Amino acid sequence: MPNEYKRNEKQLSESEEKYKLILENVNDLITIINENLEHEYINEKAYFDLLGYSKEDIIGKTPLTPLHPNDVKKALKTLREGFKFGEGRNEMRVRHKDGHYLWLENKGKTFIDVDGKKKAILISRDITERKTAEQKLKESETKYRLISENANDLIFILKQNLDIEYVNKRPLLKLTGYSIEEVIGKRALNYIHLDDAKEALNKFYKAFDNEGHGTIEARLKHKNGNFVYVEINGSLFHNEKGEPRALLITRDITVRKKAENVKIEEYKKLEELSQIKSESIMKASHELKTPLTSVYAASQFLLKNFKEQLGEEVLNFIEIIYRGSQKLRQLIENLLDASRLESDELKLNLRDENLVEILNGCISDLKQWADKRKVNVKADLPDQIILEVDRIRIEQLIINILSNAIKFTPPNGNVIIELNDSEKYVEISIRDTGIGLTKKEKEKLFQKFGKIERVGKQLDIETEGTGLGLYISKEIVELHKGKILVKSQGRNKGST
Numbered sequence: 001m002p003n004e005y006k007r008n009e010k011q012l013s014e015s016e017e018k019y020k021l022i023l024e025n026v027n028d029l030i031t032i033i034n035e036n037l038e039h040e041y042i043n044e045k046a047y048f049d050l051l052g053y054s055k056e057d058i059i060g061k062t063p064l065t066p067l068h069p070n071d072v073k074k075a076l077k078t079l080r081e082g083f084k085f086g087e088g089r090n091e092m093r094v095r096h097k098d099g100h101y102l103w104l105e106n107k108g109k110t111f112i113d114v115d116g117k118k119k120a121i122l123i124s125r126d127i128t129e130r131k132t133a134e135q136k137l138k139e140s141e142t143k144y145r146l147i148s149e150n151a152n153d154l155i156f157i158l159k160q161n162l163d164i165e166y167v168n169k170r171p172l173l174k175l176t177g178y179s180i181e182e183v184i185g186k187r188a189l190n191y192i193h194l195d196d197a198k199e200a201l202n203k204f205y206k207a208f209d210n211e212g213h214g215t216i217e218a219r220l221k222h223k224n225g226n227f228v229y230v231e232i233n234g235s236l237f238h239n240e241k242g243e244p245r246a247l248l249i250t251r252d253i254t255v256r257k258k259a260e261n262v263k264i265e266e267y268k269k270l271e272e273l274s275q276i277k278s279e280s281i282m283k284a285s286h287e288l289k290t291p292l293t294s295v296y297a298a299s300q301f302l303l304k305n306f307k308e309q310l311g312e313e314v315l316n317f318i319e320i321i322y323r324g325s326q327k328l329r330q331l332i333e334n335l336l337d338a339s340r341l342e343s344d345e346l347k348l349n350l351r352d353e354n355l356v357e358i359l360n361g362c363i364s365d366l367k368q369w370a371d372k373r374k375v376n377v378k379a380d381l382p383d384q385i386i387l388e389v390d391r392i393r394i395e396q397l398i399i400n401i402l403s404n405a406i407k408f409t410p411p412n413g414n415v416i417i418e419l420n421d422s423e424k425y426v427e428i429s430i431r432d433t434g435i436g437l438t439k440k441e442k443e444k445l446f447q448k449f450g451k452i453e454r455v456g457k458q459l460d461i462e463t464e465g466t467g468l469g470l471y472i473s474k475e476i477v478e479l480h481k482g483k484i485l486v487k488s489q490g491r492n493k494g495s496t
Helices: 002-025 044-051 070-086 128-148 169-176 196-211 254-305 312-342 353-370 392-408 437-442 455-458 469-478
Strands: 027-035 038-041 087-095 101-112 120-127 154-158 164-167 213-221 225-240 246-250 352-353 376-380 386-389 414-421 426-433
Touching: 027 044, 038 044, 038 312, 070 087, 087 376, 101 128, 154 169, 169 213, 169 225, 196 213, 196 225, 196 254, 225 254, 254 312, 352 353, 352 392, 353 376, 353 386, 353 414, 353 426, 386 392, 392 414, 392 426, 392 469, 414 469
Parallel strands: 376 414
Antiparallel strands: 027 038, 027 120, 087 101, 101 120, 154 164, 154 246, 213 225, 225 246, 352 386, 414 426
């Protein structure tokens, strides 16, 4: 028996040493207190590392002393209830020896020691980081809730099933007439116009699936049955539990939509007026063309066959009639072409043509006029370039641009025509040493009726015209799937 007793005593001693070693090396604070609320034991290393206190600072003293003044009452209640019911738990602030406070989570259980006295063992863990994060989150939530409640825009938070989880009160009442209680927990689509609901549903689910964001316009239902146009900007986020949520910023765009609708109606009216104008021009031009052709043909016939028999005064009148009718014919053709372009009735008759032959023909047609104006027309052309074009329209295009170059080039100036063929495109370049173009003139150059009032009259340049020639030229180029460009360094620096 003595040997067995000694063996048991040794085992108990070893067990005590083992558990003591464990207690002394854990990071959590281990405390034993009696019913008088006095410390009887602490694991000193953990206390010193966490709070800076030694055993002498703590043993025999109450655990209430280092607590934050605001937590003492709550701690005392927890300790008394713990001794009464056998266990307890709380969170409180404990002062470090240097004066700052740490948050501790405390769990306690009572037990009876070898002398039959009730004691409590407390395990305390540092939760300062968690409490600091919670406090920051709380402050952040308070701040953003304050912003949300005072925002003019309506802000929704939706669950993944599209139930409304949050909405800011004041804008909700102002925009829809509903109270928060009437919409929280309800489906968001219940408040969107039926015609807009499908698009909204697709966008919402797409956002949840792809974690994306998007914008839609929809009609939001007012409590009185009317609808309000809104723009909804949505983004996906995850709450503190990791659950997906949609944040919808909803803005009233009723005024903007009304303005857009007015604009659309006005545009329709303008289109109708433009159509009426085009039809009127087309009709008037056709009606003018027949008698004008007779006048032009008659004056041409007289000049060709009776020039010698006519007196000088009569001849001058016939020449005036001929030149005037020639200008009117060109004006009417331009008006008809502009009307055809507006109504998409101008069709191309495409065939393989030699561009060099077309250019030489246009140069020949304008040579007499260029010589009269003392403008040198030079051409650097290859022997042949075959391209599928509408010959009549390309001739019209070249004549328009080349005549403009001659017209706005002072005497003794030059107009240079070049033709380059690459694998991707054919480039026709008409460059002059004329009066050039300003930035504003270049912007206006190819507009319909974009006639430019330039300084030509000082240089013996006739500036009369309708402003249709270059507009028609641009349209002809684009009908051929091409581009027309203009370059000029400014006034009196020529143009290309």
